[in-house]
Amino acid sequence: MKRIGLLAVIAGLGASAVVGAPSMGTPVKKVCGDGLTLRISSSTAAQGNLLTVEVSGAKGNQEIAAEWDGRSIPLWRETPASATLHSLLAVDLEKPPGKYEWKLSWAGPDGNPVVCSQAITVRAGKFSTERLSVENQYVQPDPEQQKRAEADQKKMRAIYDTVTPEVFWKGKFELPLKGVTKGSNFGRRRVLNGEARSPHTGVDFPAAAGTPVYAAQAGKVALAENLYYSGNTVVIDHGYGIYTLYAHLSEIDVHAGDAVEGAAVIGKVGATGRVTGPHLHWGLTIDHARVNALQIVQRRP
Numbered sequence: 187m188k189r190i191g192l193l194a195v196i197a198g199l200g201a202s203a204v205v206g207a208p209s210m211g212t213p214v215k216k217v218c219g220d221g222l223t224l225r226i227s228s229s230t231a232a233q234g235n236l237l238t239v240e241v242s243g244a245k246g247n248q249e250i251a252a253e254w255d256g257r258s259i260p261l262w263r264e265t266p267a268s269a270t271l272h273s274l275l276a277v278d279l280e281k282p283p284g285k286y287e288w289k290l291s292w293a294g295p296d297g298n299p300v301v302c303s304q305a306i307t308v309r310a311g312k313f314s315t316e317r318l319s320v321e322n323q324y325v326q327p328d329p330e331q332q333k334r335a336e337a338d339q340k341k342m343r344a345i346y347d348t349v350t351p352e353v354f355w356k357g358k359f360e361l362p363l364k365g366v367t368k369g370s371n372f373g374r375r376r377v378l379n380g381e382a383r384s385p386h387t388g389v390d391f392p393a394a395a396g397t398p399v400y401a402a403q404a405g406k407v408a409l410a411e412n413l414y415y416s417g418n419t420v421v422i423d424h425g426y427g428i429y430t431l432y433a434h435l436s437e438i439d440v441h442a443g444d445a446v447e448g449a450a451v452i453g454k455v456g457a458t459g460r461v462t463g464p465h466l467h468w469g470l471t472i473d474h475a476r477v478n479a480l481q482i483v484q485r486r487p
């Protein structure tokens with residue numbers, strides 16, 4: 187019943203709602219040797235986009251490592267003995283356009299390392315600029331507020347530095363609100379009270395204060411507390427470096443460390459932190475890259 191409803195919601199996502207829709211580049215299929223084949227959903231991606239990666243032909247317990255632009259990236263199997271490994275290639279919304287390498291490496295039959303790599307072209311995203319007026323304390327925080335914001339940032343960095351080697355999700359990711367299908371503002375460059383600030387890293391959904399907010403997938407609550415800019419905030423660890431964030435809540439209904447099921451109520455829509463009114467801010471961070479959360483409901487990780 188619930189699943190049917192959510193599928194309808196996903197099907198109802200018009201193209202206009204999908205800010206920074208998946209790139210339409212050419213899918214990559216590369217024969218890597220030792221029986222391994224690398225598939226990437228596209229050879230190009232715009233800033234803030236998500237590509238899927240599949241490596242087939244692996245031996246049951248074969249160890250294969252992946253890197254994206256020099257950074258180690260997790261690969262996972264859906265069942266322990268599966269010959270297929272999966273990964274997500276996430277392009278941060280501020281990654282400078284250019285060519286970057288996605289690289290696989292493993293030990294060959296003689297024990298020497300073997301490498302198979304693919305260049306991925308990152309294109310500039312098309313992000314508009316918005317000018318907003320917010321309470322001045324959120325543009326020019328006093329020293330104490332500044333200290334708090336920095337401590338929040340440190341805490342978030344420690345969370346995103348943690349890769350839990352476990353698949354907590356089951357099937358597709360789903361939207362965090364029921365009946366609200368249009369999210370916007372991802373990647374927008376922002377001018378707040380006349381001053382340039384960092385880009386908008388999430389998707390904003392309009393909703394009345396008190397509307398229930400659902401976990402986009404099963405996972406473990408990594409953070410559930412009030413932060414200076416994002417107000418009452420929940421971060422869920424879905425495993426293998428995939429995190430969703432829910433901000434500006436009026437109420438938080440979970441605790442850090444809780445295991446949550448997909449579509450569990452985690453809080454209510456509110457207007458806490460730096461906002462112009464009640465809405466849900468939904469973020470997706472994968473391997474430290476801030477990407478458009480709407481894209482994960484369109485694909486299976």
Ligand SMILES: [Zn+2]
Nearest residue numbers: 388389390467
């Ligand atoms: Zn927002």
